[in-house]
Amino acid sequence: MSVAGRILTPMQISAYTLKRAWHQVSAGSDVLDDAMLPPIGTSPDQYERHVGESHGRLFLVLDDGGTVHGHIGPYREVFVTQDLDQVLYFAAEDAVRELAEHIAARSPGHGPVANLVSGQAELLDRINPAWGSRFRNGGMDGTRPSAACGRDPLERLAWIAGSWREQDPYTHLAFFRGESISAEQIALLHGADPAQIAAGTRLADLRSMDGGTFDHWDIVWETCCYGKAGDWAFLMYHETPGSGPDLEALARLGVTEAVHLNATSAKAIYTFDYMRDGRRVDDDWGVLELIWYDRGRAPYFRGGQLDFLNQAIRRAELDHPELTSEFELYFHALEDAFDLQLPRQDIQEGTVRAAQWTRRNS
Numbered sequence: 001m002s003v004a005g006r007i008l009t010p011m012q013i014s015a016y017t018l019k020r021a022w023h024q025v026s027a028g029s030d031v032l033d034d035a036m037l038p039p040i041g042t043s044p045d046q047y048e049r050h051v052g053e054s055h056g057r058l059f060l061v062l063d064d065g066g067t068v069h070g071h072i073g074p075y076r077e078v079f080v081t082q083d084l085d086q087v088l089y090f091a092a093e094d095a096v097r098e099l100a101e102h103i104a105a106r107s108p109g110h111g112p113v114a115n116l117v118s119g120q121a122e123l124l125d126r127i128n129p130a131w132g133s134r135f136r137n138g139g140m141d142g143t144r145p146s147a148a149c150g151r152d153p154l155e156r157l158a159w160i161a162g163s164w165r166e167q168d169p170y171t172h173l174a175f176f177r178g179e180s181i182s183a184e185q186i187a188l189l190h191g192a193d194p195a196q197i198a199a200g201t202r203l204a205d206l207r208s209m210d211g212g213t214f215d216h217w218d219i220v221w222e223t224c225c226y227g228k229a230g231d232w233a234f235l236m237y238h239e240t241p242g243s244g245p246d247l248e249a250l251a252r253l254g255v256t257e258a259v260h261l262n263a264t265s266a267k268a269i270y271t272f273d274y275m276r277d278g279r280r281v282d283d284d285w286g287v288l289e290l291i292w293y294d295r296g297r298a299p300y301f302r303g304g305q306l307d308f309l310n311q312a313i314r315r316a317e318l319d320h321p322e323l324t325s326e327f328e329l330y331f332h333a334l335e336d337a338f339d340l341q342l343p344r345q346d347i348q349e350g351t352v353r354a355a356q357w358t359r360r361n362s
């Protein structure tokens with residue numbers, strides 16, 4: 001293990017070894033001159049007492065076995081490790097974030113949004129180039145991120161992020177992937193009218209029932225749009241008849257992966273669900289809220305099942321500092337990680353396939 005270039009022999013981590021190692025790192029770096037090691041406790045219940053706020057900064061919980069649990073709030077565990085170098089890296093990552101925010105806010109002609117992430121990377125480079133590389137990767141290893149994006153970040157999926165926050169065009173955006181599945185099958189499974197599916201009804205056809213607009217038409221809550229984009233079938237809707245299909249029903253249809261985004265703008269709740277091979281992938285975090293994503297901070301458990309999303313989000317942050325909306329950045333990361341997309345022209349012009357739920361016509 002290395003601490004800013006120093007070689008450490010394996011040892012059981014204790015509060016003493018953590019403090020001593022942090023002193024060695026900070027003493028050898030002008031960046032960490034005045035930076036304090038995150039507070040250390042023995043239980044996440046001590047978070048607010050040690051940190052002084054309900055969430056936000058890093059808190060280190062050290063158990064009897066020498067394992068360190070990183071917490072951002074009492075209920076949000078963001079990493080678990082017995083590797084001293086990793087603990088010190090995460091502590092440095094937390095420290096330089098606050099410093100980068102201060103520097104970025106004072107940069108002439110640039111706001112904190114534009115410079116925050118690259119500023120964090122540069123500060124970590126100065127402490128330890130391997131740590132800067134690890135930060136740019138966004139994951140747990142030290143490899144460099146993939147090649148720069150080089151395309152319009154809003155062209156495939158992220159174009160819809162802004163309006164989706166206000167539940168426009170629909171509250172739910174759901175994507176399904178599997179061998180030989182069709183968008184029609186997905187729509188029928190959720191309760192779409194078989195006659196309208198067979199007739200190839202379009203969104204514009206449904207709009208014409210209300211003089212061309214959904215603005216004041218209650219029936220919009222009992223409709224869906226669907227189609228295929230790349231490898232994924234997509235389904236957009238506000239609500240479904242009943243509770244919708246369960247994971248077993250989707251598996252019987254041949255669905256092996258599903259991504260589900262839900263917006264409840266009145267409550268500012270935006271959630272992400274990922275299903276793979278018949279089970280939810282969430283590192284036992286439960287409901288994953290998009291507002292947990294904070295620019296420059298990996299939103300999901302480090303080294304966990306969703307670490308590939310941490311890496312995709314970091315690539316999006318570095319490639320597209322011009323995106324001021326974190327929802328647009330997050331959606332761009334989703335399209336990069338999963339190859340998700342939605343047909344913008346079809347949706348906006350009303351040529352996307354659509355149907356009412358069966359109960360509307362029963």
